[in-house]
Amino acid sequence: MKQLRWILDHSLFIFTLFLLIFIPLYPKIPLLDIKHTWVYIRVEDFLIAFAWVIFFIAYLRKKATINTPLSWPIVVFWIVGAIATINGVVFIFPHLANVFPSLAALNYLRRIEYLSVFFLAYSAIKNRKDINALIAVLTGTMIGVFIYGIGQRLWGFPAFETMNEEFAKGIPLRLSALARIPSTFAGHYDLAAYLILMIPILGSMIIGYKKWYLKLIFFLTSVGGLILLLMTASRVSFAVYLVAIA
Numbered sequence: 001m002k003q004l005r006w007i008l009d010h011s012l013f014i015f016t017l018f019l020l021i022f023i024p025l026y027p028k029i030p031l032l033d034i035k036h037t038w039v040y041i042r043v044e045d046f047l048i049a050f051a052w053v054i055f056f057i058a059y060l061r062k063k064a065t066i067n068t069p070l071s072w073p074i075v076v077f078w079i080v081g082a083i084a085t086i087n088g089v090v091f092i093f094p095h096l097a098n099v100f101p102s103l104a105a106l107n108y109l110r111r112i113e114y115l116s117v118f119f120l121a122y123s124a125i126k127n128r129k130d131i132n133a134l135i136a137v138l139t140g141t142m143i144g145v146f147i148y149g150i151g152q153r154l155w156g157f158p159a160f161e162t163m164n165e166e167f168a169k170g171i172p173l174r175l176s177a178l179a180r181i182p183s184t185f186a187g188h189y190d191l192a193a194y195l196i197l198m199i200p201i202l203g204s205m206i207i208g209y210k211k212w213y214l215k216l217i218f219f220l221t222s223v224g225g226l227i228l229l230l231m232t233a234s235r236v237s238f239a240v241y242l243v244a245i246a
Helices: 002-025 043-060 071-095 101-124 128-154 188-208 212-232 235-245
Strands: none
Touching (some): 002 043, 002 101, 002 128, 071 101, 128 188, 128 212, 212 235
């Protein structure tokens, strides 16, 4: 009984850590096709839906909350997106050829999905031990992303991109020596967006932790992330990185 209670109390945290590992590292292989688009439903879409079931149970047990410092900005963003989507479907799309309202709705729902995981993670973190576990998972995942990205450049690891209709079908690609590196992500811009979030966080841990070997791990991981960011050749992302790391 105690073990079951412990699992229920920590299920949101455990699943949050699992998502932080799975979403970046699992190749973006399509699962279900959506007509009139080259967008596919992937495994992580179902996992996030399942995470929301866990969140709802935790919320009923008063172990989770939707009251966060970013709740209102996120809700406002969703409202603005809904207005823009409805405006496009009703007033603009009827005058354009080969434009499908379902695609606009899908894009809007994806924005809700992307931001919704913030509420899961916010409710999952309870104390300092949780933060230490979170940092460990972020570091390990970053190392995995780096190794796979280097493997694409040196050892021919396959890439699963969604940059066009054919690539999005899940065809494994062998990148050339001059290609931009996407690592485990659906494109090099996606990888760059991930890196400019992770490098400043892990780089700041060099100051945040006192033990020298932890400082070394964070330093090497941050440098590896920077090398991978340069391999994406995303100039805007690199400019954002300079601002963030400063």
